[in-house]
Amino acid sequence: xxYEPVIGLEIHIELATxxxxxxxxxxxxxxxxxxxxxxxxxxGLPGAMPVANELAIKYTHLIGLGLECQLSLSSKFDRKNxxxxxxxxxxxxxxxxxxxxxxxxxxxxLHGKSKKIGVTRAHLEEDTGKLLHxxxxxxPVTLIDFxxxxxxxxxxxxxxxxxxSEEAKAYAQKIQQIVRYIGASDADMEKGSMRIxxxxxxxxxxxxxxxxxxxxxxxxxxxxxxxxxxxxAAAIEYEIKRQSELLDKGxxxxxxxxxWNESKNQTVSQRSKEEAHDYRYFPExxxxxxxxxxxxxxxxxxxxxxxxxxxxxxxxxxxxSDYDAEILSRSKDLAxxxxxxxxxxxxxxxxxxxIANEIIxxxxxxxxxxxxxxxAQIYQSAQSSDLSDDELTKAVEETLDENPKAVTDFKSGxxxxxxxxTGQVMRKLRKKADSGRIKEILLKTINGN
Amino acid sequence: xxxxxxxxxxxxxxxxxxREVSAVELTETYLSRIEKYNSExxxxxxxxxxxxxxxxxxxxKLISQKAKLSPxxxxxxxxxxxxxxxxxxxxxxxxxxxxxxxxxxxxxVAKLNEQNVINLGKTNQDAWAHGSxxxxxxxxxxxxxxxxxxxxxxxxxxxxxxxxxxxxLAATGTDTGGSIRLPASFCNLVGLKPTYGRVSxxxxxxxxxxxxxxxxxTKTVWDNALILNHTAGxxxxxxxxxxxxxxxxxxxxxxxxKNLRIxxxxxxxxxxxxxxxxxLKKAAxxxxxxxxxxxxxxxxxxxxxxxxxxxxxxxxVSSNLARYDxxxxxxxxxxxxxxxxxRIILGTYTLSSGYYDAYYxxxxxxRRLIVKDFTDAFKxxxxxxxxxxxxxxxxxxxxxxDPLSMYLADVYTVNINIAGVPSLNVxxxxxxxxxxxxxxxxxxxxxxxxxxxAYAYEQETKYFKRTPNL
Numbered sequence: 001x002x003y004e005p006v007i008g009l010e011i012h013i014e015l016a017t018x019x020x021x022x023x024x025x026x027x028x029x030x031x032x033x034x035x036x037x038x039x040x041x042x043x044g045l046p047g048a049m050p051v052a053n054e055l056a057i058k059y060t061h062l063i064g065l066g067l068e069c070q071l072s073l074s075s076k077f078d079r080k081n082x083x084x085x086x087x088x089x090x091x092x093x094x095x096x097x098x099x100x101x102x103x104x105x106x107x108x109x110l111h112g113k114s115k116k117i118g119v120t121r122a123h124l125e126e127d128t129g130k131l132l133h134x135x136x137x138x139x140p141v142t143l144i145d146f147x148x149x150x151x152x153x154x155x156x157x158x159x160x161x162x163x164x165s166e167e168a169k170a171y172a173q174k175i176q177q178i179v180r181y182i183g184a185s186d187a188d189m190e191k192g193s194m195r196i197x198x199x200x201x202x203x204x205x206x207x208x209x210x211x212x213x214x215x216x217x218x219x220x221x222x223x224x225x226x227x228x229x230x231x232x233a234a235a236i237e238y239e240i241k242r243q244s245e246l247l248d249k250g251x252x253x254x255x256x257x258x259x260w261n262e263s264k265n266q267t268v269s270q271r272s273k274e275e276a277h278d279y280r281y282f283p284e285x286x287x288x289x290x291x292x293x294x295x296x297x298x299x300x301x302x303x304x305x306x307x308x309x310x311x312x313x314x315x316x317x318x319x320x321s322d323y324d325a326e327i328l329s330r331s332k333d334l335a336x337x338x339x340x341x342x343x344x345x346x347x348x349x350x351x352x353x354x355i356a357n358e359i360i361x362x363x364x365x366x367x368x369x370x371x372x373x374x375x376a377q378i379y380q381s382a383q384s385s386d387l388s389d390d391e392l393t394k395a396v397e398e399t400l401d402e403n404p405k406a407v408t409d410f411k412s413g414x415x416x417x418x419x420x421x422t423g424q425v426m427r428k429l430r431k432k433a434d435s436g437r438i439k440e441i442l443l444k445t446i447n448g449n
Numbered sequence: 450x451x452x453x454x455x456x457x458x459x460x461x462x463x464x465x466x467x468r469e470v471s472a473v474e475l476t477e478t479y480l481s482r483i484e485k486y487n488s489e490x491x492x493x494x495x496x497x498x499x500x501x502x503x504x505x506x507x508x509x510k511l512i513s514q515k516a517k518l519s520p521x522x523x524x525x526x527x528x529x530x531x532x533x534x535x536x537x538x539x540x541x542x543x544x545x546x547x548x549x550x551x552x553x554x555x556x557x558v559a560k561l562n563e564q565n566v567i568n569l570g571k572t573n574q575d576a577w578a579h580g581s582x583x584x585x586x587x588x589x590x591x592x593x594x595x596x597x598x599x600x601x602x603x604x605x606x607x608x609x610x611x612x613x614x615x616x617x618l619a620a621t622g623t624d625t626g627g628s629i630r631l632p633a634s635f636c637n638l639v640g641l642k643p644t645y646g647r648v649s650x651x652x653x654x655x656x657x658x659x660x661x662x663x664x665x666x667t668k669t670v671w672d673n674a675l676i677l678n679h680t681a682g683x684x685x686x687x688x689x690x691x692x693x694x695x696x697x698x699x700x701x702x703x704x705x706x707k708n709l710r711i712x713x714x715x716x717x718x719x720x721x722x723x724x725x726x727x728x729l730k731k732a733a734x735x736x737x738x739x740x741x742x743x744x745x746x747x748x749x750x751x752x753x754x755x756x757x758x759x760x761x762x763x764x765x766v767s768s769n770l771a772r773y774d775x776x777x778x779x780x781x782x783x784x785x786x787x788x789x790x791x792r793i794i795l796g797t798y799t800l801s802s803g804y805y806d807a808y809y810x811x812x813x814x815x816r817r818l819i820v821k822d823f824t825d826a827f828k829x830x831x832x833x834x835x836x837x838x839x840x841x842x843x844x845x846x847x848x849x850x851d852p853l854s855m856y857l858a859d860v861y862t863v864n865i866n867i868a869g870v871p872s873l874n875v876x877x878x879x880x881x882x883x884x885x886x887x888x889x890x891x892x893x894x895x896x897x898x899x900x901x902x903a904y905a906y907e908q909e910t911k912y913f914k915r916t917p918n919l
Contacts, residue, residue, distance in 0.1 A: 040553050040652075044772045046546070047533045047555055047652040051688045081768055081800070090771020144777075280800035282809060285658035285765060287688050 022050030042150035044088030064101025099123035118159030341371035472523035555652025573607030594917035602632030627862025634886030645869035649684035712746035712830035767796030841883035876912035
């Protein structure tokens with residue numbers, strides 16, 4: 001029996017707003033003293049009420065645009081009701097049936113082929129507090145830190161369009177890249193500002209039957225506790241293997257949530273997910289519903305920065321190789337830098353390819369070397385790299401022959417002699433040459449290779 | 450020697466500004482009266498003796514410095530125990546919050562504190578505002594001062610008792626299905642349910658978020674309007690408050706009702722207790738005499754109000770009470786009383802998968818129709834006159850074993866909450882020795898007009914002068 005993996009990804013992204021989603025506490029909670037970024041609202045104290053963070057909504061819309069989603073003209077928040085110690089109010093303010101954005105897609109590129117992965121929706125909600133299992137006076141306790149409670153969170157749900165761990169990883173990386181390009185989040189898996197939850201199941205595919213049969217399997221397994229792309233891929237691989245073994249035996253894998261165990265390199269059953277938990281969603285009565293007009297949406301579209309795919313295309317249009325274009329468009333900062341350098345280079349008659357090579361291979365510090373400075377450096381060495389090593393060596397040897405005294409002087413400790421000799425070589429060449437290279441060859445020759 | 454029974458805010462303000470009485474004297478008078486009567490009346494759950502004296506001393510100092518003071522400065526006020534008061538125990542009359550002390554003030558509390566009112570303490574109520582009689586308090590019911598064998602009405606029972614027994618000059622309440630207007634009716638008071646969103650809910654323990662309205666009790670209409678002048682307004686902490694400009698409710702309060710079109714809803718008259726109908730008809734007659742034009746109107750979806758309300762409200766209640774998990778504050782959930790449990794279970798059911806569409810969603814659709822009833826009616830009339838209660842105060846214990854009959858006590862008040870419109874209960878007369886109120890209902894943000902009509906009616910009838918014999 002052949003199986004085709006059917007994979008969907010749920011990605012949570014913490015937004016880089018200054019304040020939390022429903023109160024004005026600082027959202028910058030990472031590594032802060034516990035319970036210092038709190039107020040009655042994010043603590044869910046009696047009588048406290050939420051007020052929506054406008055920037056967070058705007059980021060949600062921009063991300064939706066970045067994922068080619070439709071933006072809903074009317075939207076609302078809903079209450080998702082359940083009990084858990086890290087959920088202060090006993091409900092999470094989220095979105096149910098009228099999310100801010102839905103029905104989009106992104107393209108991933110693997111092995112030279114591109115594939116469209118559907119995005120079901122991207123909605124806005126608030127993060128929960130954090131539980132920490134610890135010991136106080138030797139007693140096992142669970143500590144709750146509410147610094148993270150109320151931080152704005154975007155949930156991006158994909159269609160189950162991925163068929164391999166590689167595709168899943170590429171999708172996740174693309175989402176991360178787009179979100180970073182927009183500046184909505186640093187989407188850092190180590191810091192917890194990006195979290196991935198893959199859903200994995202297997203579809204039976206009999207030999208000869210193409211992927212035209214697209215029925216969804218009658219179960220799915222949700223994977224949690226994944227904090228890197230590497231582990232995401234490993235967890236998915238493990239699941240594919242585990243599930244196919246079960247299916248081979250004629251068993252259907254249980255619909256459940258499994259946690260990735262780093263040390264054991266396997267997924268472990270966490271809780272049963274027979275049916276979806278009944279969250280008793282209803283519209284959040286404390287937050288009036290939203291209506292967006294076309295003016296606002298048009299303004300947003302203008303604010304959307306150039307996205308990775310567009311940057312990629314612009315580099316390719318300059319005749320850069322796919323490989324080079326992909327590297328240069330990886331991060332927005334690098335892409336802007338490279339494009340700027342190429343523009344400057346154009347004026348000085350330096351080819352885009354050369355600039356691309358310089359950036360990719362030499363990895364200049366783009367924070368401290370201005371694009372124009374980089375181009376100047378390239379120009380400098382471009383002048384001298386017209387000369388071949390042979391030509392240089394010939395010139396050096398001739399100069400040494402013609403200036404035996406200088407050679408003797410240098411050998412007896414006079415450092416200046418090298419400078420004199422370098423100057424002589426350059427005079428002989430009558431071209432601007434890389435003095436460093438010349439010195440190198442001089443020393444080599446003098447010291448007897 | 451001041452007689453609190455005869456005192457209103459208007460008169461107290463006059464005495465204070467003329468320095469015929471000091472704020473401390475006034476406060477101490479009320480505090481001793483509370484000491485004398487509260488154990489029997491059970492109006493207060495927490496008395497803020499030290500804080501009250503402290504503020505009174507501050508006010509006296511300001512007066513002696515000839516500082517410009519609000520007419521509310523030095524006025525003794527009580528707060529329903531749903532209102533968060535920083536540093537002062539806040540229980541919602543529930544054992545769950547028996548020892549809960551808030552770290553912040555509700556917006557309305559802060560606003561009134563800014564005016565230097567004297568916070569006498571926190572009043573009794575039905576626990577979590579679940580009730581129409583005051584009998585659902587976990588700390589014993591408050592007593593109706595007009596008849597100790599009868600309920601004062603709920604859920605803002607303690608606040609109504611405090612003002613009508615002259616243990617405060619004003620008291621705040623919440624009205625989600627009639628919880629200010631009903632006790633006002635039973636206790637001969639002016640009780641306001643303002644337009645939803647007119648007064649901030651921030652810091653007030655939420656009952657049903659789309660229905661809770663923040664109002665208050667006073668003896669007279671003038672007093673009531675004065676308080677609204679200071680509590681109304683948009684609050685950046687409450688996203689459901691309205692940016693609509695706040696009127697000066699005192700301005701033109703004596704305007705009268707000449708040519709005002711007032712409607713009597715026929716659905717409210719069908720099956721109305723004959724004695725209450727009498728009171729209502731008399732009130733209509735008085736208003737007509739004063740120049741108003743009375744007509745009959747229809748609010749066709751009236752009969753669906755109680756059912757709609759008792760689906761929407763418990764649904765929201767079940768969610769709003771989820772935070773009381775006993776982990777970080779409050780006692781554990783087994784401390785919830787029977788009525789709270791009833792509503793949590795009912796509300797969880799009506800929101801649950803498979804039932805949401807049939808109950809909650811359906812009720813929200815009917816809600817739209819009830820809103821339209823009022824919008825349509827106000828195209829024909831300026832105000833609506835209606836009964837508040839099905840009769841005078843019923844006896845303690847009478848409806849306690851029949852929750853459904855208790856729910857039906859709200860029949861004339863709930864539709865107003867569903868629609869969000871404002872309504873004021875004014876004393877409408879007496880049946881025997883028991884007071885009965887009437888409602889004056891207006892379109893959204895028409896509190897100023899309502900006060901004008903209420904003031905004219907009050908000055909003509911002066912029922913407020915008949916205080917209880919304690």
